[in-house]
Amino acid sequence: MRTHLIRLFARCAVCAAICTAVLLAGCGPAAPWRQESFVFGTRVELLIAGVPEAQARAAGNRVLAEFDRLHRTYHAWQPSELSALNAAIAAGQYHDVSPELAAFIRETQAIAAASDYLFDPGIGRLIALWGFQTDEIVPHLPDDSAVKTLLMQRPSIADLHVDGQRVTSRNTAVALDFGGYLKGVALDRAAVILRQAGIHDALINIGGNVMALGTKNGTPWRVGIQHPRPAQVGGGVLASLELRDGEAIGTSGDYHRYFEVGGRRYCHLLDPRTGRPADGTQAVTVLIAPDAAAGMRSDALSKPLFIAGKDWLRQAQKLGVATALKVGADGSVSATPAMRARLKMEAPGPTSEPTAAHANPQ
Numbered sequence: 001m002r003t004h005l006i007r008l009f010a011r012c013a014v015c016a017a018i019c020t021a022v023l024l025a026g027c028g029p030a031a032p033w034r035q036e037s038f039v040f041g042t043r044v045e046l047l048i049a050g051v052p053e054a055q056a057r058a059a060g061n062r063v064l065a066e067f068d069r070l071h072r073t074y075h076a077w078q079p080s081e082l083s084a085l086n087a088a089i090a091a092g093q094y095h096d097v098s099p100e101l102a103a104f105i106r107e108t109q110a111i112a113a114a115s116d117y118l119f120d121p122g123i124g125r126l127i128a129l130w131g132f133q134t135d136e137i138v139p140h141l142p143d144d145s146a147v148k149t150l151l152m153q154r155p156s157i158a159d160l161h162v163d164g165q166r167v168t169s170r171n172t173a174v175a176l177d178f179g180g181y182l183k184g185v186a187l188d189r190a191a192v193i194l195r196q197a198g199i200h201d202a203l204i205n206i207g208g209n210v211m212a213l214g215t216k217n218g219t220p221w222r223v224g225i226q227h228p229r230p231a232q233v234g235g236g237v238l239a240s241l242e243l244r245d246g247e248a249i250g251t252s253g254d255y256h257r258y259f260e261v262g263g264r265r266y267c268h269l270l271d272p273r274t275g276r277p278a279d280g281t282q283a284v285t286v287l288i289a290p291d292a293a294a295g296m297r298s299d300a301l302s303k304p305l306f307i308a309g310k311d312w313l314r315q316a317q318k319l320g321v322a323t324a325l326k327v328g329a330d331g332s333v334s335a336t337p338a339m340r341a342r343l344k345m346e347a348p349g350p351t352s353e354p355t356a357a358h359a360n361p362q
Helices: 053-073 081-090 099-114 124-129 144-152 182-196 294-300 302-319 337-342
Strands: 020-023 033-039 042-048 160-163 166-169 202-206 209-213 221-226 237-243 248-253 258-261 264-267 281-288 323-328 333-335
Touching: 033 053, 042 053, 042 182, 053 182, 081 099, 081 166, 099 160, 099 294, 124 144, 182 202, 182 209, 182 248, 182 294, 209 237, 209 294, 248 294, 248 302, 281 294, 281 302, 281 337, 294 302, 302 323, 323 337, 333 337
Parallel strands: none
Antiparallel strands: 020 221, 033 042, 042 202, 160 166, 202 209, 209 248, 221 237, 248 281, 258 264, 281 323, 323 333
């Protein structure tokens, strides 16, 4: 079957919209209650249907409070529990962490190993060297010798040893950055909070990482897939799909955080094997079936598929990702059969539907 031409787009260079856009049908009397905020360096949106506004607002406030706690506790370059651990690792010291952080390390170690370490949160120092651990990206290439020196130290989350809550590292070059993982964790936390509050119909959108609960007043929640190079096609949603209860969708793209030098684009998604930004892909979108970690997996598993480039399908099969789409560096598009079966083609061109934009996806 011929692969449909499906592309994704960034809404603006600064805000770098992710490929997933929430498509809302109308705003009649039964329109979902909406709450927006800015957490994880990105726009967060909650849509809650089927309950009184007071109940929706109370639950939404609890969700946003948890998002803020996760963001502050595990910030990679501002004072946080995570930055304290990184400082101890750099000093060659052990560090006692919270049970939650210990669990995060174990979980990401397992994902890293399964992905052949294409997903590796232990390369935080490389990310900083390329200038991506900052709110404002300055176009500047790092010193090549500095990259090579750090790469020779082979920092990896595999170097960490977790004994109860005590973390030690055999490699002082390791620094953790959970930017490609934490938004997905937050989706799963939000789903738990909402269900405990008696809310079963909602859409949670963290900068385009989206999870659906139930339906929108009986109608499935629907998201759109857009182009990473909007100027080439005039923008607009080219395809959409309906999300089922508990499903999550996430994207990694070279248009989220990047800079250009000499006409070449350098994105924040680094290949741990080379210490350089991956350049074989424009975007990868994955759709994850419902389970307790669907949100986390939708965030983390798009990264190794993106970095794998031409080998993305092997990575998808290895990681159990059946529903995925890739836009290659040359703009070519391919999708797994399961993804093609879910897509509905849309007419190209601009759309008035709100999109999910964020400034700091990692």
